[in-house]
Amino acid sequence: MGPPEELRARLARCGQSHLLRFWAELGPAQRGALLAALPPGLDEHCRLAAAAGARQRGPPERLDGRMEPLPARLLGSVRRSDPAALERWEAEGLHQISQNKVAVLLLAGGQGTRLGVSYPKGMYNVGLPSGKTLYQIQAERIRKVEQLAGQRHHCKCTIPWYIMTSEFTLGPTEEFFVEHDYFNLDRSNVVMFEQRMLPAVTFDGKAILEEKGKIAMAPDGNGGLYCALVDNKILDDMKQRGIQKYEPQLRHHVAIKKVPYIDEEGNLVKPLKPNGIKLEKFVFDVFQFSKNFVAFEVVREEEFSPLKNADTADKDTPTTARQALLAQHYRWALKAGARFLDENGCRIPEKLSLSGTEDAPAVCEISPLVSYFGEGLEVYMKNKDFPSPFVLDENKAKLLGNS
Template sequence: MPDYRAILRDALSPRLERDLTLLPSVCLSDIPEEGPFGRVIREPSVAETRTLFDHGIRELCNGGYALLILSGGLATRLGAKLPKAALPISPVQGKTLIQLHLERVRRLEALMKPGTPNLPVFIMTSRFNHDAIASYLKSLNYCDLHEGQVVLFMQDTAPYLQFNGHDFFPTSLDGSTVAEAPKGNGDVFNALSRCSEFMDHLKCMRMLHVIAIDNALSRPLDPELLGLALRFPGIEVLNKCVVRRRGENVGVFCLGKVPCVVEYSELEKLPDASFLNGSSTVYGNMCDHLFSGEFLRRIIDERLFELLPYHAAKKALMSSNATGQPAESNGYSLELFIFDVFQFASRLLCVEVNRDMQFAPVKYRADCDMSNLLSVQHRMNNVARQWLESAGAILGDGFFEISPSVSYCGEGLERYSGMHLEGTLYIE
């Protein structure tokens, strides 16, 4: 067993670079001669995205692409008994997050030419939710994907530690067992190295798209993202990002010796954070990453993931003799972050996307409260309305939901041109 007390001491010690700046940004049409790496490409135009999408769809038909969904977390901030993957979230049908992601994959396959390979989907779980997610997927018939096409694999756990840095949280009266939590999304590389199905695919993998389970507007295996990556030979990592709102709980893309992300909970630890308050645009991390197969093979074959640092996150936990959930944080969880692998990439790029169309994370109870106008349901409704209006529909009041089996990102809605639509409407 690792020395988690020593790991915690290291995680709590200052290690952030002093001379961090923000990643510079550039338009896709103004890529400098020295190349785009280490930059953010500002949101491409509509014409550019159409070209990228078409290129990406053609490339998906060639095979060698796979999706990975990070779903090992405990969803403690939601206070839900169900895994986050199985939370009903869509505004009309109450579809779950995992349904939305897998149905979008199915839509992509429908857009690809007949006879092309299926798109493999890997889902990282933990021992806390693996059985529930596996059972739920089976009840959904894998959203009409082939059973063998969807592979679940488990990440590791680490014990919680009390604030004194020495004691664990016992879960039995004799202290023989202690409370544990998943090791964070950065444990994905270690977990993948033990997944035989993934390692078989990795041999000829071109790119792996990694998304978080909680983004209801995520575009799995996004053809636009693939099309953009293919413009830059040798690219190792391509990240989606959004313009960060002041105080928003998302990590920040920065530039030090190499491009990196500073997690929002660690911004206060920066020796000098004044660069975040200037006039330059601050870009936030969406946990939406495209990795090249070559880069992943190096990370796993050379076991570079073993060099990733742990981060200490404050948590509110109760032990076996507690009478209820503590009102304040009373311990630490130890987590690995996927973005720390960026240190091994020399050809990394970010692309800005439209927050309203592509970023609606489910983090807190308010995010799925229909009475909250900023909830995920309202944001999904806004996307559906925009797609329908772009197709020429005339909309009245109401809630709209478009099945991913009908449209991946607004295509295929031409038949609604000129139609008057209102009320609660599910389009399938």
């Protein structure tokens, strides 16, 4: 029995007749699964893939004419801001958290393939002295900022944590959180959901068969977030919890953080706003449609160290991520008045100027449960000597605070 004529004609129109090549060898269940995997927009998806492939094979396209500098009025900077203004914004953020109006949304659909592991990247351990994974660090930061907001406003507050996974990472991520008792977060406040999957295609725009009756699928890019929020009723959940998508007093519908970007020749690249079409969807594609948009430049060494590659690469590796975090914690400790000793009990010379890609003179890791961004460390560390390496966790903080 051949495939339905309507299906055959539809696939022929969009150049995908090869998907029916093994139809006669498939059982009823396999045929049903193949039909279910054909998305309504297959024609458009494959057409865009073919167009992207043609551009890839052609001469390099210069995008200068399709990019515009971000207006100065839309670009702020932590370095150029008045300290009093920074304090006001921090206070407003903690106030919003205390009102249960803030949520954390994490995009966690990627596997650690480039890191050399088969499990989700959030389960990865970059080699910190504590052995904490990326998921644990994030969970503890959420717990700490809940605590900071609650203490300031004398209340108990909650930050829901929404985690967008993919078909490949949902199961392992759920199991990992269960195994670690959700890192002491309330399970009802950790909401996992899947992003959409799209057919994997060749540069000629042909959908790929993974098996005779199965189309190869891939996550639809981080820009698939918006559809996934609707598909999984996450927006409804946010509304029910009282999460605010826009606060009038903040005046902006979208506010993003950015770090200074230096190209391979050492030149500072100014932020641009895109003006064109891409095949893959990105989170920032929708920013141009925002009524009020602002970018705020932060200090790279304090807030950003990407983890993309295995340690065999030159940058964005577990080593550079670990170095950046430990260097930050070392600076926090010195600012709080700590002193570090080597294995012979001799004072280690202080060095405050660190690039974030080099080892600090002393190894000091500070748990997010003790300090969110370097605050409040004086009570534990001022005028005290510590060995290297040293991990300041909750238990040690209690001992030091009472000493």
